[in-house]
Every structure is written in C-alpha cells, then in structure tokens.
Amino acid sequence: MAVLVLAEHDLGVLSAATARIVAAAETLGPVDLLVAGQDVSAVAAEAAKLAGVEKVLVADSAALANQSAEAVAALLARLAEPYTHIVAAAAATGRDAIPRLAARLDLMPVTDVVAIHGPTRFDRPIYAGNAIETVSSGQSKQLLTIRASAFRPAATGNNAPAHSVDADVAAVARFLAAHRTESDLPELSTAQVVVAGGVSFGSAEKFALVSDLAKVLGAAVGATRAAVDAGYAPNDWQVGQTGKIIAPDLYIAIGISGALQHLAGIQGAKKIIAINKDPEAPLMKIADIALVGDLFEVVPQLIAGLKR
C-alpha cells in the first residue's frame, strides 16, 4: 500500500483541509504528499510538517499555476503507477481533477468519502446526505476524494524530505481572472464556529448583521443558496449540497428554513442554534437550542449582549 495525496493550497498557503486528508489517508498506507503549483516552496515547507507524511513531492511549473483539472490530472497520471490510492480533498480542485484522472486510467472513483472502513471499503453520502452508501472496490487502484470535515487533522512537527518531480504538463484552459471574496473572517470550511443567514435578511446591507455577529464570535460566515442567489452574500459562503460542507462545533442559523439541500451541508455540525420566527421551520426542529423570534430584533441584542 502506498498513498499519493494531492495537497490543497491557495495564495501560497496550505489549506487546513490538507491536514485532515493526510490523517484520513494515513489509515490506508504511507503517504506521499504532492504539492502542485507555481512557486510553491512555502507550501511544500508547510506540507513537510504534517505528521504521517513520508515525503513531499513538489511539482512546480507555470502550467500548474492555477491547478487546472487538465494539468493536475495529467501530472497525477504520470505519478500514479506505484500508488494503490490517489486521494484529494472533495473541494474544487479535487472534484475537478480526480474524476478526469479516473476516466483516463479506466477506474471508477469514490468521491466525497466520509468514512474509511478499510483499504477498499468506503462510505459516501447520497441524496443530499439523506442516505449513506457503503461501497467496496475490487479495482487495482483506488481514486478518492475525501470530505475533510469528516476527519480530524493530522498533527504537525514532522520534517518530511522534499523531492521535486517533473512538472512539465500542458495547462489547456487559459486562466483569465480570479474573483476573490475579500474577508478577514475565518475560513468557512474548517471554522469552529459558523454564523449563517438566509434570504430573510432582505438586502446585502442587512445581511451584514450576520458578519457583525460573526466578528464578535470570531466565527466564519455562511449563507443559504437563496441568500446567495439574491446577491446578499458571495457564492463561496454558500453552505449545502452544492455549496460548502461544514462541520463546525457550533452552527448558528439565522432566518434559515432548513431545506434538505441546506441541511446536507451541516450534518456534521456538533451543536446547532436556530433563530426563526416560524417555530415549525425544519431547522428549528433539529436545533439543539432554538429561539422563536424576529431576527431584526434578536440579532442586534445578541451582538450587544455578547460584546459585554
């Protein structure tokens, strides 16, 4: 058994998800961690510290600068041979590249793994998390994407050696522009506390109440699809079946009905607090703590109370 894990990184920073993927992958065999990108030496240095990493493979080239699926899949295809498992986070890059690689290698991947029962047996959610399927594979190689929030992070303190690998691949798609959401709040996918708002805020200005509360709590901000569609929040704040899947210790949902596609994103939350004027809203029925009330009255009072 030998596992190749694709590190996730952005703007020269290793993502917090990578430590969780490494910890999950380590149960499958010794882990080589691949850092693919351009000017990634700082990322590679961070990657080397993760416990469980045998060695860091560094693929540094302009073609990999934006980690396009075409380039990443071509690189992984070249490195694949000695590995029994090729693993990435179930996030934008992994979702994009792993199935492309799988088809090239004529393999069926298992995506969005939430539990590992052995080298070839995995759980994954289906139907927006309303069912969990257990699958096993008789294939020669396993290609996986793993839901980071379902696993604990690996420790640090390691000092794995780094090796550079041939990074000469074609990029195919031309990268034109990145539209980034600027925010000084914690990263949503791995935040310990998340405050999220729904479409009921009524405007982007009023949605700022969610960020105000989040700031007081040191929390990340989430939103429903309806709030994003309405333009109150950026798309990368969306939580749910088609947004980010999160597992914070505390999730505070304000004016969110709790449609099943939204609940799909918060099944891993340890505690849920809900504020809604409708006591019958689905989210109010599964919340650990619920307050029936008008958010425009409650939230300012919470902010004032918590600041004290």
Add this chain to the structure above:
Amino acid sequence: MKILVAVKRVVDHAVRVRVRSDGSGVETENVRMSMNPFDKHAVEAAVQLSEAGHATEIVVVSIGPKQSNDVILTALAMGAHRGILIEADGRVETLAVAKLLKAVVAEEQPDLVLLGKQAVDDDSNQVGQMLAGLLDWPQATFASEIKVTGDGLEVTREVDYGRATVGVSLPAIVTADLRLNTPRNAALPMVMKARSKPLAVRPAAEFGVDLTPRLKLEKVSPPAERMAGRRVADAAELTAAIQSELSELEAL
C-alpha cells in the same frame, strides 16, 4: 456550433427519500421523478446559445430506463431539437455513463457538451470531468456564466475562493451550476410541439460499452437522526447559551 446536452431522470429534488429497511437502496417507487435540476440549467444554457445565434442544433441525450423519455421531452419542450434515449435498466455507474456519452460524441460530433455539475440522486459530480478525460477535451466545470468569444468560450466557474474565469477552445465540456441562468418553464404549445420532435430510442448494448459495475454497493443506511433540543425564551437567554457553548469550546 452543435451542442449535446446530457440529462438525467432523478428523484425530484423536493422529495425527502426514505432508505429501504433492508438496506438495498432508497425507496423510488411511487416517488415523483424529474429532470436533475442542474441539467435544466444546462439545457437552458444551450437554448440561450441557440437563441443568440451561436448554436445551430441542440441534441439531448439521457441514459436510463424507458421512463427517461419524460426528461428528454421536457428538454425538447424547452427548445432542444432532437433527443436520444439510451435504454439501460439498473445501476449504470458514472464511468459507464461517460463511456456511453463518448460514443454519442463520436456519432454526433458536437462542438460543446453541456452537463449538470452533479446528479442530485448519487451526488457524484463526476460524469462531465470523466467525459472530458475520455475525450481529452478541455473542461470548465461548475459554470455560472458562459460567454462565446471568437475562438471558444469564456466560462466563469464557482470555486472555493469565489469565482474564476477561464478561456477554453472548442470542442469542450462545460458543467452547469445553479446560478448559470433561470431555466424556463415550457409553455403548453412547446410541450405539444416537443412530441413531434425526433427522439431515437436505442438499447445501451448497441454501443459496446461494458456496463458491469466496478464498485459493489454493499448497503445503504439512513444518516444519524438529530433530535429536537430546547427552546429559549429571548435574546438574553440565547446570549447566555451562546456564551456557555463558547466557554465549553475553549475548555477543549
């Protein structure tokens, strides 16, 4: 350009499925079925490209049981020109779906294949990327905007940090996210007209693709249930509750 759109018939997104007590799957009998929501956005994108004069023909294809006819008719009513139903019963894995679609691409020679980003039954999020890999075409997944440029497309994608715009040359694969457009509801005359549009029904066996699943589906289980908790009376009580949660977290 010629566009191929792949559409899947799935349990309607508003249905909360029940896991069968024997763990063999979810209950799909007497459950409302419809076109996978993401695929509606893919069809709408194709129709808009056609209305803007960029597309000459839109062919829709679905792989599944006979009843998948319905979703092809929905797409034809929205404005697609021609349908292909590849009949296959039972579980067809994403890799086999991608291989069947590759065979259709070889026959139809489209310039663009539009798919949904994911099917809301298996939540795989794989077929578009796999088809791109099999064809060695560029892929622009999770699209929230498509613009036609001189020699290809400019696609804005929804990614973890926000959005990213990429340029792809044709032929290419694009998968649709929900913010790409607002799918139309076909008016009754279009629904009537759809029935007279060509729809070829072909058995999957015709394509010479091995449909044997690679993964063994061992069991399907329900997720852990969440129980209702307690109610608090007002903001002051909730403030105290939040403070005590936070101090518990700090203690860890």
